[in-house]
Amino acid sequence: MAYCVNCGVKLKADLKKCPLCDTDVIPPVSPPEESDCSGFPPQKHEPTASFDKDLWIKLISVITAAPALLTFAIDYLMGNGIDWSLYIIYALGLVWVWCASPFLFKRNIFPLWFAIDAAALIAFLFLVERTSKTGNWALPLAMPIALMVAASVFILVSTFRSKLVRQLQKPALIFILIAVLCPLIEVFVDLYRAQQYRPGWSVLVAIPCLAFAAILLILQRRQWIVDELRHWFRY
Amino acid sequence: MVTKNQSKARSYFRFDNAAHIYPAIKNRKQPGVFRVSATLTDPIDPQVLRQALNKTMKRIPGFSVKLRKGLFWNYFIHSEDELPIQPDVLNPCMEITRKENDGFLLRVRYHQCRIALEIFHALADGSGAMIFLKTLVAEYLKQMGHPIPTGNGVLDCAESAKPEEMADSFRPFAGGAHILKREEPRAYQITGDPIPTHDVILTRGTVPVEDMRKLAKSLDASITEYLTAMLLYIINCQQMQAPPHRLLPVRVQVPVNLRAFFNTETLRNFSSFINVGLEPRLGDFTFEEIVCQVHNYLRYEVNEKLLRSRVAANLRTESIPFLRIVPLFLKTPMISLGYKLAGPNTFSSIISNLGNVEMPEEMEKHTQRFDFILGASNDTKVKCAVAGFKGNLSIIFTRSIKEADIERAFFTFLVEQGIPVEIESNQE
Numbered sequence: 001m002a003y004c005v006n007c008g009v010k011l012k013a014d015l016k017k018c019p020l021c022d023t024d025v026i027p028p029v030s031p032p033e034e035s036d037c038s039g040f041p042p043q044k045h046e047p048t049a050s051f052d053k054d055l056w057i058k059l060i061s062v063i064t065a066a067p068a069l070l071t072f073a074i075d076y077l078m079g080n081g082i083d084w085s086l087y088i089i090y091a092l093g094l095v096w097v098w099c100a101s102p103f104l105f106k107r108n109i110f111p112l113w114f115a116i117d118a119a120a121l122i123a124f125l126f127l128v129e130r131t132s133k134t135g136n137w138a139l140p141l142a143m144p145i146a147l148m149v150a151a152s153v154f155i156l157v158s159t160f161r162s163k164l165v166r167q168l169q170k171p172a173l174i175f176i177l178i179a180v181l182c183p184l185i186e187v188f189v190d191l192y193r194a195q196q197y198r199p200g201w202s203v204l205v206a207i208p209c210l211a212f213a214a215i216l217l218i219l220q221r222r223q224w225i226v227d228e229l230r231h232w233f234r235y
Numbered sequence: 236m237v238t239k240n241q242s243k244a245r246s247y248f249r250f251d252n253a254a255h256i257y258p259a260i261k262n263r264k265q266p267g268v269f270r271v272s273a274t275l276t277d278p279i280d281p282q283v284l285r286q287a288l289n290k291t292m293k294r295i296p297g298f299s300v301k302l303r304k305g306l307f308w309n310y311f312i313h314s315e316d317e318l319p320i321q322p323d324v325l326n327p328c329m330e331i332t333r334k335e336n337d338g339f340l341l342r343v344r345y346h347q348c349r350i351a352l353e354i355f356h357a358l359a360d361g362s363g364a365m366i367f368l369k370t371l372v373a374e375y376l377k378q379m380g381h382p383i384p385t386g387n388g389v390l391d392c393a394e395s396a397k398p399e400e401m402a403d404s405f406r407p408f409a410g411g412a413h414i415l416k417r418e419e420p421r422a423y424q425i426t427g428d429p430i431p432t433h434d435v436i437l438t439r440g441t442v443p444v445e446d447m448r449k450l451a452k453s454l455d456a457s458i459t460e461y462l463t464a465m466l467l468y469i470i471n472c473q474q475m476q477a478p479p480h481r482l483l484p485v486r487v488q489v490p491v492n493l494r495a496f497f498n499t500e501t502l503r504n505f506s507s508f509i510n511v512g513l514e515p516r517l518g519d520f521t522f523e524e525i526v527c528q529v530h531n532y533l534r535y536e537v538n539e540k541l542l543r544s545r546v547a548a549n550l551r552t553e554s555i556p557f558l559r560i561v562p563l564f565l566k567t568p569m570i571s572l573g574y575k576l577a578g579p580n581t582f583s584s585i586i587s588n589l590g591n592v593e594m595p596e597e598m599e600k601h602t603q604r605f606d607f608i609l610g611a612s613n614d615t616k617v618k619c620a621v622a623g624f625k626g627n628l629s630i631i632f633t634r635s636i637k638e639a640d641i642e643r644a645f646f647t648f649l650v651e652q653g654i655p656v657e658i659e660s661n662q663e
Contacts, residue, residue, distance in 0.1 A: 004658075007643060008650040009440070012659035019438050019660030020643035040437075040661040041346045045324040047263065047332075047433055224480030 002026070014039060053103040060099045064092040086131050094124045110157065118150040141192040145185055152177045167226050172216035179209035248300060248311035250357065251403040252549050253504035257357035258302060258309050259570035260578075263432050264613035264635075266330035269620070271364050271589075272344075272351035273372045274603040279345040280379070284320055287375040288343055290392040292318060295367055297401035297502055298358060301338035304563055311340075311358075318343065323351055325661050326435045328610030328633070331355050343371070348603065350375065356504070361589050361607065362492055363502035366390065369594055376601055387593045397500060404499040409546035417548075419510055419581040423474050423483040425616045427636030435611040438642045440630045441657045442649060444591070444623050450652055454526045458628070459588040459621070460533055463487050464526040466619060467513055469644040470583050471525075474515065486512030488582040489533070492590075493546070496539045507545050509536050510582045579614035584641070591623040604629065611635040617642070 002011045002025045004018035011018060016025055068089045075085030097120035101113040122143055129138035156177060159165055165173055186202035219225050257267040292299040299318070300311035318339050323346030331340055331353070340355040352368045359367070366388045373389040385391040430436065444458075451461035471485045493505045511532050513520055520528075535541075552558070558566065592605045607622040608631050617634045632642040646656045 007647045007658075009646050010655060010657040012657065015659065017662075019658060019662050020639050020646060039347070039659070040325050041323045043322065043324055044326050045329045045433070047329065047335075227479055228481075 012039075056103055057100050060096060064096040064099075068092045087128065090124050090127050090131075094120055110161070111154075114150070114154055114157075118146070121146050121150070137192065141188055144188050148181060148184055152181050167230070168216040168220040172213040172220070175209040175213035175216070179206040179213070182206055182209075246313040248297065248313070248401060249403065250309055250311070251504050252405040252546070252553055253360070253506070254357040255308070255553060256570060256574055257355065259567045260574050261330065261355075263330050266328060266610050266612070267356045268328040268331055268353055268610040269356060269361065269364070270328050270351055270353045270606075270608040270610070271361065271368045271622075272349055272606045272608075273368060274349045274606070275372070275376075276348065276601050276603055277379075278348055279350060279375075281320060281345060283378045284343070284345055284350065284375055287371055287378050288318060288320060290374050291367065291371040294370060294390055294392040294394070294396060295400065295502060296396050298341060298354075298367055300340065300358070302333070302340060302357070307559065307561075307563055307566070309357075309563065314338065320345060322346060323349060326433060327351065327437075328353055328435065328608060329433060341367075358504075359502055360492075360504045360506045361490070361587065362494060362506070363504070365589060365592065366502055369592075369598075372602070373595075373598055376598060381597065381601060383598050384595045387595055389595060389598065399500040400502045402499065402501050403503065404493070404497060404501045404505045405546055405550060408493060408497045408499075408505075409543040409550060412540075412543040412547035414548045414551060415541070415544045419486070421483065421580040422486040422510075422512065422583045423470065423479075424580075425470065425473070425583055425636070425641065427616060427634075427638040427640075429613070430635055430637055432613075434635075435661075436634045436637075436639075437608060437661045438632045438634075438639065438646075439606070439659050440632075440642075440646045440649070442628045442630065442654050444626050444628045446654050447628050450654060454523060454530075456526050456530045458623075459489070459586075460530045461526060462588070462619070462621060462630070463489055463511060463533075463586050464522065464529040465645060465648055466584055466586055466641075467511070467529065468520070468522050468525050469641055469648065471513060471515055471520065472644065473640060482515045484512050484514045484516075486510040486582040488585045490585075490587045491537055491542065493542060496542060507542050509533065509545075511536075512582075575614075579612075582615070584617050584619065585609065585615055586619040586621065588621040589623075599625070606631060609633050619645075 002013070002015070003009065004011055004021065004023055004025070006021045006023045007018055009018070009020065011025055017023065018025065071085040071088045072082070075082055098117050101116045101120075102108060104116075105112065125142040125146060126138045129136070129142070156173065159173060160170060182202035182205045183199070186200060187197050190197045190200075219229075261267045296313055297311075299314055301314045303310055303312045316337060316339075318341070319337060320343045323344040327344070331342060336342060340358045342351075342353040344351040344353065350368070350372055352364055352371070354364045354367075369388045370390040370392065373383040373385075374392050376383050383389065447458050447461070451458050454461065456464065466487050467485055470487070474482065474485060487510070489509050489511055490506050491509055493507055494501075497505075499505060509532075511529050513525055513528060558569075561569065587607070587609060589607045594602070602624075604627065605622050605624040606629050607620040609618040609620045611633050612618070613635060616636045617632060620631045620633070622629050630645075632645070634642070646658065649656050
């Protein structure tokens with residue numbers, strides 16, 4: 001028999017620490033009591049995966065392959081050779097990669113499937129450029145913008161998952177990234193179109209975004225406001 | 236024996252009023268599962284338990300059901316499949332998934348001398364679950380060669396099931412009752428660092444019932460009223476230690492067994508809830524004042540007329556024509572949202588007292604103890620379940636946060652009142 005010197009409660013014989021206050025139990029001189037067979041077992045209930053990955057990949061394969069084949073057949077049989085159906089096939093391929101990539105591997109490795117998603121997007125843009133024969137826009141314009149957007153999403157998701165930011169800092173970070181991303185997009189668009197950068201629409205987006213971010217960061221410093229918002233929105 | 240026709244007649248069960256909400260709000264963080272367990276004097280033989288469970292499931296077919304989704308409502312369908320029995324675990328009351336449990340809505344676990352029943356709340360309430368467990372334990376003991384008579388909640392597995400046992404008693408009890416408008420603003424919420432979703436921290440305190448009764452009697456209260464007042468007092472003290480910008484009312488939800496007010500043999504859900512609380516903005520409350528307030532409030536609220544009014548309000552929601560014609564896939568998120576906005580926000584914690592567990596004397600001598608555990612939930616961080624057996628009161632706190640402040644204050648308060656408390660926990 002042992003008692004917690006801090007709480008004053010009697011503790012079960014097999015406890016090494018008081019569950020209420022974490023105070024170490026000093027082993028008593030008397031011999032340990034016999035177990036009453038009522039202790040907790042060591043093994044844990046492990047949750048079964050409620051999501052069937054194989055079924056999902058099969059379903060998404062059928063859902064994307066069927067319209068792809070149908071549009072290809074319509075384009076081939078009723079049009080002048082293969083023309084517009086390729087865009088739909090590329091887009092459906094991109095949808096397949098985005099939906100299936102998180103479940104292609106045994107372990108959910110976020111950077112890996114996110115890199116695959118970004119690579120698929122860039123490949124899609126290059127294929128559209130090549131098929132449409134509308135000039136050289138994928139490398140100087142689409143790829144840098146796609147990479148920037150992908151990098152921003154990656155930063156956001158990684159930061160949220162690592163719990164480096166909390167509560168109102170999360171929407172503030174989204175606003176900051178939008179404020180940074182828009183001028184960069186405008187730089188690439190201007191350089192592609194006129195070979196020179198002239199600040200325009202992106203400034204009008206960036207200023208309100210930075211203002212919103214500042215407001216949220218100021219509010220975050222007042223815990224009672226955060227608590228009230230948390231109660232209102234139940235987050 | 237159950238005839239084929241009887242079995243066919245029972246193959247489909249409509250949800251009762253309380254059951255509608257649980258499948259809609261169920262998820263990993265809110266499994267809607269509770270547990271009752273019996274610890275016997277001898278180690279459990281799984282083979283014998285298997286046979287006893289088969290017989291019990293046949294006797295109580297309302298528990299041998301699987302959840303099915305209809306176009307407008309969920310429903311239960313009777314199943315002749317064998318419910319798997321499982322070894323007990325450190326983290327009980329986790330979500331019962333269709334894949335893991337073959338579609339059944341209950342689990343039977345065993346460990347050393349213990350038989351535990353974990354049950355999804357849509358199926359039954361604590362009283363119904365306790366009758367199932369007592370019948371299962373009695374059947375197990377019978378199979379082990381001990382003569383156990385029926386009575387005191389032990390059903391005879393040789394008899395066939397009665398239709399009344401699976402009846403929905405809410406409608407006959409409260410159908411057509413006048414509905415009183417009640418508004419409960421949000422209450423103070425216990426906060427803390429969350430533990431991983433698939434963990435649960437249980438702290439069990441055992442206290443002598445007689446000492447507890449004397450203590451409660453000294454303030455003219457019942458044990459439930461005294462324990463509820465203690466919980467309110469402690470949660471209010473926690474709020475006062477770090478007062479928020481605006482003080483919030485502290486409320487504790489107390490389930491009420493409606494069987495005491497309506498003659499029914501149902502084993503399904505038949506309980507209501509009362510939120511009893513205090514308003515800290517009115518000033519400082521002494522513990523004695525809180526006990527008096529809880530005592531009077533419960534005495535005022537727990538009567539047939541007001542309980543019928545409460546149940547009628549829930550029944551009315553179910554009868555709203557718009558809600559009835561909305562397909563289930565739209566109804567589920569609507570119910571979930573409605574619950575999130577109006578449900579757990581209105582109380583700070585729950586205390587559920589199953590009362591003194593009674594059973595035939597022949598069964599009692601083979602049983603060491605009974606426990607009652609409420610499942611962890613993300614919305615209500617700390618819950619308390621109470622059950623009395625053989626002169627001891629088992630008080631089990633379930634929490635989903637790291638901080639043990641509430642139960643520590645609770646049990647040390649009892650120690651300060653001169654009540655000996657023995658503590659155990661599932662913490663590694």
